Amino acid sequence: MHKAEVRDRIIHAAIESFSQAGFDRTKMDDIARRIGLSKGTLYLYFKSKEDLFIAISEHYINQLREPLDAEAPTREDLVADAEQFYETFRKIGRPGDDRVIFEMLVESTRNPRLKKAMHEHRLRVHGVIVSYLQRQVERGFFRSDIDIDSLAWAFMSAWVGLTIYKLCGVSEPTVKKAWASMMRAAYAGMG
Amino acid sequence: MHKAEVRDRIIHAAIESFSQAGFDRTKMDDIARRIGLSKGTLYLYFKSKEDLFIAISEHYINQLREPLDAEAPTREDLVADAEQFYETFRKIGRPGDDRVIFEMLVESTRNPRLKKAMHEHRLRVHGVIVSYLQRQVERGFFRSDIDIDSLAWAFMSAWVGLTIYKLCGVSEPTVKKAWASMMRAAYAGMG
Amino acid sequence: MHKAEVRDRIIHAAIESFSQAGFDRTKMDDIARRIGLSKGTLYLYFKSKEDLFIAISEHYINQLREPLDAEAPTREDLVADAEQFYETFRKIGRPGDDRVIFEMLVESTRNPRLKKAMHEHRLRVHGVIVSYLQRQVERGFFRSDIDIDSLAWAFMSAWVGLTIYKLCGVSEPTVKKAWASMMRAAYAGMG
Amino acid sequence: MHKAEVRDRIIHAAIESFSQAGFDRTKMDDIARRIGLSKGTLYLYFKSKEDLFIAISEHYINQLREPLDAEAPTREDLVADAEQFYETFRKIGRPGDDRVIFEMLVESTRNPRLKKAMHEHRLRVHGVIVSYLQRQVERGFFRSDIDIDSLAWAFMSAWVGLTIYKLCGVSEPTVKKAWASMMRAAYAGMG
DNA sequence: CATGAATGAGTCTTCATTCAT
DNA sequence: AATGAATGAAGACTCATTCAT
Structure with a gap:
């Protein structure tokens, strides 16, 4: 369950970043730092920046x-x-x-x-x-x-x-x- | 007059590019190639990519x-x-x-x-x-x-x-x- | 004895990986997964990727x-x-x-x-x-x-x-x- | 013709690098610096590291x-x-x-x-x-x-x-x- | 012993921008 | 005016390695 929680925190940090800067200008590093994680960690949860964005989108769409x-x-x-x-x-x-x-x-x-x-x-x-x-x-x-x-x-x-x-x-x-x-x-x- | 014409052609090429790819994914090179100019030339007419975009925007806004x-x-x-x-x-x-x-x-x-x-x-x-x-x-x-x-x-x-x-x-x-x-x-x- | 056996399984998995991908493109993760171990475990047996490779080499050389x-x-x-x-x-x-x-x-x-x-x-x-x-x-x-x-x-x-x-x-x-x-x-x- | 010359210099620098370090451990940056060019320049001549390597290979093969x-x-x-x-x-x-x-x-x-x-x-x-x-x-x-x-x-x-x-x-x-x-x-x- | 989550240095690649010609 | 070669900062992504549990 811990993993789900981290995933959730990433998603929320990403939402903030994407909201403020838009997809293209959001840096993975920025998302990571918002929650005190390292860039590499994001990639344990999402295959790519696009994947992370799509995950967020599907979260909303559903x-x-x-x-x-x-x-x-x-x-x-x-x-x-x-x-x-x-x-x-x-x-x-x-x-x-x-x-x-x-x-x-x-x-x-x-x-x-x-x-x-x-x-x-x-x-x-x-x-x-x-x-x-x-x-x-x-x-x-x-x-x-x-x-x-x-x-x-x-x-x-x-x-x-x-x-x-x-x-x-x-x-x-x-x-x-x-x-x-x-x-x-x-x-x-x-x- | 010649200068104004080139400027115009740049603007139209830029509109096409920005339309297809969006601001961030539009490459200066792409705009230049659409009208057979070199990348460098664009900078004789517009100070930066953002400037070009703003020029287009103002063109529409007006x-x-x-x-x-x-x-x-x-x-x-x-x-x-x-x-x-x-x-x-x-x-x-x-x-x-x-x-x-x-x-x-x-x-x-x-x-x-x-x-x-x-x-x-x-x-x-x-x-x-x-x-x-x-x-x-x-x-x-x-x-x-x-x-x-x-x-x-x-x-x-x-x-x-x-x-x-x-x-x-x-x-x-x-x-x-x-x-x-x-x-x-x-x-x-x-x- | 158990330890020697695990070490052996690692070596064989590593041989397969190195054979298929070569040293540089072999991932520790890949070796670990071949034998259902975690990446971390490899480091209990071999100090580094290079060490593991050298161990294999010596295995052959001898x-x-x-x-x-x-x-x-x-x-x-x-x-x-x-x-x-x-x-x-x-x-x-x-x-x-x-x-x-x-x-x-x-x-x-x-x-x-x-x-x-x-x-x-x-x-x-x-x-x-x-x-x-x-x-x-x-x-x-x-x-x-x-x-x-x-x-x-x-x-x-x-x-x-x-x-x-x-x-x-x-x-x-x-x-x-x-x-x-x-x-x-x-x-x-x-x- | 100047372009061909630069291309040639890149190829020779690359040969040296690949010779010393092998494909995987050769850094584009290293190749570039050997001939006083910037990394980016290499990409004007070769689409990718692999392409550069293949070019060299074909050079020899032919x-x-x-x-x-x-x-x-x-x-x-x-x-x-x-x-x-x-x-x-x-x-x-x-x-x-x-x-x-x-x-x-x-x-x-x-x-x-x-x-x-x-x-x-x-x-x-x-x-x-x-x-x-x-x-x-x-x-x-x-x-x-x-x-x-x-x-x-x-x-x-x-x-x-x-x-x-x-x-x-x-x-x-x-x-x-x-x-x-x-x-x-x-x-x-x-x- | 074993794990696997976390790390972060390291690399390729891109591209806006500059500038000598 | 125009070029296009050169730049280098920036950013996505990888992966060996560590360490708390």
């Missing part, structure tokens, strides 16, 4: 979060929920997570292995949102002629975009309000 | 595109316009542009000079969208109680998110339909 | 093989014996031995300790061959004006050369026939 | 030396020639050459590309010796029932063996006399 399960009792609550959505999401991840996920996004545009994994993850998330919207249609909260599939992609995109904006320095409240307004408008238009 | 100027005659046309928006945008940029802009986004999270420039650009785009929405409110096409500022951010985010999804392999039609659905819903909700 | 003791009854038998020589030698060593001995040869050109040991071994073998040839001269099988000393070196060289050729992919029958032809010609010339 | 062309007027001269053979050979190569060729031999037992090249070279040398012996048979200097093919291999082996013995510290005169005695005996036996 955490499928489903914050959309609860049913809002009324249509108004539904809107309120959607607005809360951002807050909910934000609280789940450790600080810094967004940044690594961004790195994963960047890397995935070049690394086929990562690209595939992230695409599958995206499809799973999409599925969750689709079935959520489906339920609301069935409950009569949304019109039945909406394009659920496309809207799910749109919501996901907006989420990704806002996350990136935040990384680029757009303030948290701005981002949160943007999400809420969008949700309010869209839900109104869908109802 | 291209403020305002495709929202035309006034739709009816509310229905407005919605149709918004749906066309994606198509419009897509046609403006050369293929590959998205990718460099993504690189710029990545870099801007670390490079203060770039961060500032991109933030200013973002504010300008935001301003354009805000005044566009404003006009629609004034024309009575949108309700006057909407949070124009936040919605502008939301639209921009959705745009950025979709662009990134496209880079990650989400198909063009999917992305386009997502944008259209979102716009239709939001405009309906705002009306 | 095996002075004297297949030249039997007296051929006639001159014709002598020639036949010489032709069989190759076969005889070949059977004595385990397969793979040639390869380690080649490694020893290589190393001995750099490692003084090994160089000395191998030189002494060489002199001993030379001595055996010299006295063998001497006996044949005394029996009147070879002319008395031959340069026994030099011929002994020549035979040894030819042997070494053929062994190396075999390692380099020259076929066993080719090598064997080469030895036989050489011996037949030389013995004829010496008779 | 030098097919044919010192057997001259016809001896008498049978006695033939023997004398053969005895001189060693001397002749020795003079052709630069000092140190034997050592690299030995390294090539070692490497060729593992590197398929090198193995093939050296085998082809070996076959060419073999061909030269075979036709030399053939000529002597035709001239009536050697008996026609000798196994020319096998004898050619035997001579080559003896040569290789002596070369290696020399590298291992056997003295030059010893080696030379060994060759002469062997040749005298074999030629006598073949005549």
Whole structure:
């Protein structure tokens, strides 16, 4: 079990490094020193820098979060929920997570292995949102002629975009309000 | 004039390289070879690799595109316009542009000079969208109680998110339909 | 006794490794894994990788093989014996031995300790061959004006050369026939 | 042409290094410093350490030396020639050459590309010796029932063996006399 | 005795940058 | 203006060796 613990510490140090410097500018030495280990030790746990990064990515990708399960009792609550959505999401991840996920996004545009994994993850998330919207249609909260599939992609995109904006320095409240307004408008238009 | 032309060719070669490989993995040599110049020559035009990248970024940042100027005659046309928006945008940029802009986004999270420039650009785009929405409110096409500022951010985010999804392999039609659905819903909700 | 047995198993695993990969590319880890021991354990038996190699070398060097003791009854038998020589030698060593001995040869050109040991071994073998040839001269099988000393070196060289050729992919029958032809010609010339 | 000259200097520095330390223990840095260049420069001329080594090997392999062309007027001269053979050979190569060729031999037992090249070279040398012996048979200097093919291999082996013995510290005169005695005996036996 | 986790010096290789021509 | 040879700092990765358990 000790080994698993060290592995874990490496992963967290790596997340920090990758978050701060990005994949290419992160040095194995830097990761090692963050936890008082030597460079060589990292290679006992991960075959290469890329492997370490992929391990982290898979760690995230496998955490499928489903914050959309609860049913809002009324249509108004539904809107309120959607607005809360951002807050909910934000609280789940450790600080810094967004940044690594961004790195994963960047890397995935070049690394086929990562690209595939992230695409599958995206499809799973999409599925969750689709079935959520489906339920609301069935409950009569949304019109039945909406394009659920496309809207799910749109919501996901907006989420990704806002996350990136935040990384680029757009303030948290701005981002949160943007999400809420969008949700309010869209839900109104869908109802 | 000759000098400006060479500079231009370098910039375009660099855009291609940065698009394909990202900033860190782009080699000066690669850029040079694309236009049959020697590595050394690049340094006559740009002080460093970073400088070249910043020059490209500024080149993009200064291209403020305002495709929202035309006034739709009816509310229905407005919605149709918004749906066309994606198509419009897509046609403006050369293929590959998205990718460099993504690189710029990545870099801007670390490079203060770039961060500032991109933030200013973002504010300008935001301003354009805000005044566009404003006009629609004034024309009575949108309700006057909407949070124009936040919605502008939301639209921009959705745009950025979709662009990134496209880079990650989400198909063009999917992305386009997502944008259209979102716009239709939001405009309906705002009306 | 148990200790001697483990030591022996290490030596044999090492011989295999050195044979396959050569001294420099053999990893202590590889040797250890071949016999299900841990790397650390090797160091309880041998101070260093070099020490282990030297131990192996000495193991071989001390095996002075004297297949030249039997007296051929006639001159014709002598020639036949010489032709069989190759076969005889070949059977004595385990397969793979040639390869380690080649490694020893290589190393001995750099490692003084090994160089000395191998030189002494060489002199001993030379001595055996010299006295063998001497006996044949005394029996009147070879002319008395031959340069026994030099011929002994020549035979040894030819042997070494053929062994190396075999390692380099020259076929066993080719090598064997080469030895036989050489011996037949030389013995004829010496008779 | 300047480039070819630098390339040549690198090759010679490399030959020295490989001769002294062997492939694995030769450091690119060491090669570079021998000729006052930087490590990086080597990589402008050779893709990798292995490539540099292969280049050297091919350089040697392509030098097919044919010192057997001259016809001896008498049978006695033939023997004398053969005895001189060693001397002749020795003079052709630069000092140190034997050592690299030995390294090539070692490497060729593992590197398929090198193995093939050296085998082809070996076959060419073999061909030269075979036709030399053939000529002597035709001239009536050697008996026609000798196994020319096998004898050619035997001579080559003896040569290789002596070369290696020399590298291992056997003295030059010893080696030379060994060759002469062997040749005298074999030629006598073949005549 | 045995282990195997940890080490860190050592090496190859890359590539942005410089500069003499 | 252009070249391209040369540089050397930087960084990933390896592996013999050590040592606490």
